Amino acid sequence: MSGEQTAEKSMAAVTDGKIAEKVKELEDRIAQLEVNKGNMTMVLFSGDFDKAFAAFIIANGALAMGKEVTMFVTFWGLDAIKKPAFSTAGRGFLEKMVLAMRPKGPNKLATSKMNFGGIGPKLFRFMMKQKNVEQLHTMIEMAQEFGVRIVACQMSMDVMGLKKEDLLDGVEVGGVALFLNSSYQSNTTLFV
Amino acid sequence: MATRLDFKGMNCPMPIMKTAMAVKKAASGDQFEIVCDDPGFEPDITAWCNETKNVLNGIRKEGKDIIATITKA
Numbered sequence: 590m591s592g593e594q595t596a597e598k599s600m601a602a603v604t605d606g607k608i609a610e611k612v613k614e615l616e617d618r619i620a621q622l623e624v625n626k627g628n629m630t631m632v633l634f635s636g637d638f639d640k641a642f643a644a645f646i647i648a649n650g651a652l653a654m655g656k657e658v659t660m661f662v663t664f665w666g667l668d669a670i671k672k673p674a675f676s677t678a679g680r681g682f683l684e685k686m687v688l689a690m691r692p693k694g695p696n697k698l699a700t701s702k703m704n705f706g707g708i709g710p711k712l713f714r715f716m717m718k719q720k721n722v723e724q725l726h727t728m729i730e731m732a733q734e735f736g737v738r739i740v741a742c743q744m745s746m747d748v749m750g751l752k753k754e755d756l757l758d759g760v761e762v763g764g765v766a767l768f769l770n771s772s773y774q775s776n777t778t779l780f781v
Numbered sequence: 782m783a784t785r786l787d788f789k790g791m792n793c794p795m796p797i798m799k800t801a802m803a804v805k806k807a808a809s810g811d812q813f814e815i816v817c818d819d820p821g822f823e824p825d826i827t828a829w830c831n832e833t834k835n836v837l838n839g840i841r842k843e844g845k846d847i848i849a850t851i852t853k854a
Contacts, residue, residue, distance in 0.1 A: 627832070646793070646794050649794050649798055650794050650797060650798075652798075652801075653794065653797045653798045653800070653801035653829065654801070654829060654832045654833055655801070655833055720792060721790050721791060721792050722792045723792070723795060731798060735798075735801075
């Protein structure tokens with residue numbers, strides 16, 4: 590066998606090896622995409638009753654379809670995941686004032702339209718009950734039962750003087766990197 | 782024999798969530814007959830089956846009731 594032929598053969602082997610490597614890499618990437626298929630990340634920024642309600646209905650739907658759902662809760666959205674009652678002892682004057690002015694928990698939220706100084710949400714809750722629509726706090730509990738990951742924004746909590754124990758049990762605390770990481774691994778991201 | 786699930790009077794998204802819960806506990810090949818009177822149930826159960834790969838055997842209507850039969854994939 591001439592030296593030329595040997596060189597040609599080893600070249601072919603190198604090319605084959607490279608193709609196999611490339612195929613393996615692509616297969617891994619496709620497998621990763623299939624794993625992520627349908628996972629969803631949401632930002633719950635709004636503390637409006639109606640918007641939080643919509644967010645949790647969508648989250649529950651995705652969970653019912655067997656998807657992983659992460660809800661990153663920031664700013665006014667935090668109102669929706671507060672415990673109905675907690676002590677603000679040991680916090681600064683401004684923090685106490687902000688906490689006193691904001692609703693505590695899903696049953697106290699205002700509506701984005703037709704709030705009428707708090708009468709609107711009462712009316713909507715009554716109408717929803719009449720039509721057998723589940724309440725917001727039940728939607729949150731159901732989502733948690735289905736394994737939703739609720740992450741409260743650390744920075745917003747600090748600004749408002751909120752502590753982890755003021756929020757519903759099972760809520761994690763995290764930052765923007767956690768949200769982005771979760772979003773990059775999802776193929777649906779919603780901002781509510 | 783299909784397990785009968787009665788979700789009459791329930792509204793979105795409860796019928797889908799309750800279906801998901803029941804199907805999750807079942808074994809592959811198990812059948813369900815789901816009764817619901819929410820008009821949104823027909824497109825919803827179709828979409829849910831399409832996404833979850835569970836088999837929608839058929840949907841029929843009896844008055845206001847929508848009856849879907851599904852088989853767990």
